[in-house]
Amino acid sequence: MQKKIFLSRRLPRAGMDLLKTSGFLTDIHEHDDPLPPKALRERVKDVHGIICLLDDRIDRSLMDAAPKLEVISNSAVGFNNIDIDHARSRNIAVCNTPGILTETTAELAWALLFAVARRIPESDAYVRKGKFTGWKPMLMLGSDIHDKTLGVIGTGRIGTAFALRSKGFNMRVLYSGKPNPVLDRELGAENVGLETLLRESDFISLHIPMRKSNYHLLGKKEFALMKNSAYLINTARGAVVDEAALVEALRTREIAGAGLDVYEDEPELTPGLKGLPNVVLTPHTGSASTSTRDAMAAMAVENCLNVLRGEKCGNRVV
Numbered sequence: 259m260q261k262k263i264f265l266s267r268r269l270p271r272a273g274m275d276l277l278k279t280s281g282f283l284t285d286i287h288e289h290d291d292p293l294p295p296k297a298l299r300e301r302v303k304d305v306h307g308i309i310c311l312l313d314d315r316i317d318r319s320l321m322d323a324a325p326k327l328e329v330i331s332n333s334a335v336g337f338n339n340i341d342i343d344h345a346r347s348r349n350i351a352v353c354n355t356p357g358i359l360t361e362t363t364a365e366l367a368w369a370l371l372f373a374v375a376r377r378i379p380e381s382d383a384y385v386r387k388g389k390f391t392g393w394k395p396m397l398m399l400g401s402d403i404h405d406k407t408l409g410v411i412g413t414g415r416i417g418t419a420f421a422l423r424s425k426g427f428n429m430r431v432l433y434s435g436k437p438n439p440v441l442d443r444e445l446g447a448e449n450v451g452l453e454t455l456l457r458e459s460d461f462i463s464l465h466i467p468m469r470k471s472n473y474h475l476l477g478k479k480e481f482a483l484m485k486n487s488a489y490l491i492n493t494a495r496g497a498v499v500d501e502a503a504l505v506e507a508l509r510t511r512e513i514a515g516a517g518l519d520v521y522e523d524e525p526e527l528t529p530g531l532k533g534l535p536n537v538v539l540t541p542h543t544g545s546a547s548t549s550t551r552d553a554m555a556a557m558a559v560e561n562c563l564n565v566l567r568g569e570k571c572g573n574r575v576v
């Protein structure tokens with residue numbers, strides 16, 4: 259019997275071509291928007307593999323609607339959209355796309371840092387509106403980046419790549435969590451507790467996965483510990499930050515600004531967030547370069563094919 263794969267979205271060409279020539283039966287939801295849960299459950303009834311995106315909720319009810327399911331392949335490095343425990347209990351393989359998006363995501367974190375510190379979107383809007391009528395000594399004053407203290411929360415692949423990019427800016431680098439010999443050696447970075455990092459950093463960037471223990475890691479209490487001149491960058495997952503508390507901290511200038519690529523209840527934004535001048539917002543595009551998205555699509559399809567063919571797959575999280 260020929261096995262069937264469901265792909266939940268139109269992917270970049272590299273992934274589509276690989277899937278369409280794989281020899282498996284395929285069902286492709288060839289659109290940019292996700293299917294609602296009920297429609298998704300209907301589509302996976304007779305499939306052996308699902309290739310999905312980070313906004314497809316692959317929960318117990320979805321898996322149980324697919325009795326033949328052998329593999330869930332996420333075209334993302336994060337996999338908090340998947341009920342891993344239930345997949346394990348059903349003996350369903352779960353795969354992700356690690357490594358290939360590391361540098362691209364680290365670059366977006368820096369882009370946000372620069373954008374908010376030097377007020378780039380505000381400045382751009384100012385010029386476009388015809389408000390630039392001459393050089394002014396006090397116009398669009400922001401923060402320096404060089405010689406400042408950078409705090410990195412989470413130094414896995416992306417956090418490490420992000421921190422290493424500080425090299426040209428002569429920054430003091432603090433990080434929390436497990437010791438990271440690469441950062442110690444390359445940057446003389448200091449492994450400190452979260453409280454010290456929050457108190458002493460001028461820029462704080464989040465690079466931790468979303469799991470229960472990281473839910474609202476930063477909230478009212480933590481923003482109060484940060485400098486009034488500090489900036490927060492989040493390219494990890496929205497729910498690591500209490501977004502309502504962040505809006506308040508930005509509004510009252512408890513902290514100076516934030517650069518956000520991810521949101522607690524994506525794609526919804528907490529009321530008040532988008533009206534703030536001291537926040538730069540991007541639509542979860544950390545990995546969105548043409549070549550990285552191509553590579554992710556190809557890897558997600560390959561992961562699924564490898565599992566269904568009974569071949570080795572190096573990107574299994576379950």
Ligand code: GLV
Pocket residue numbers: 312333334335336337359494544545
């Ligand atoms: C993006 O957020 C990813 O997890 O790949």
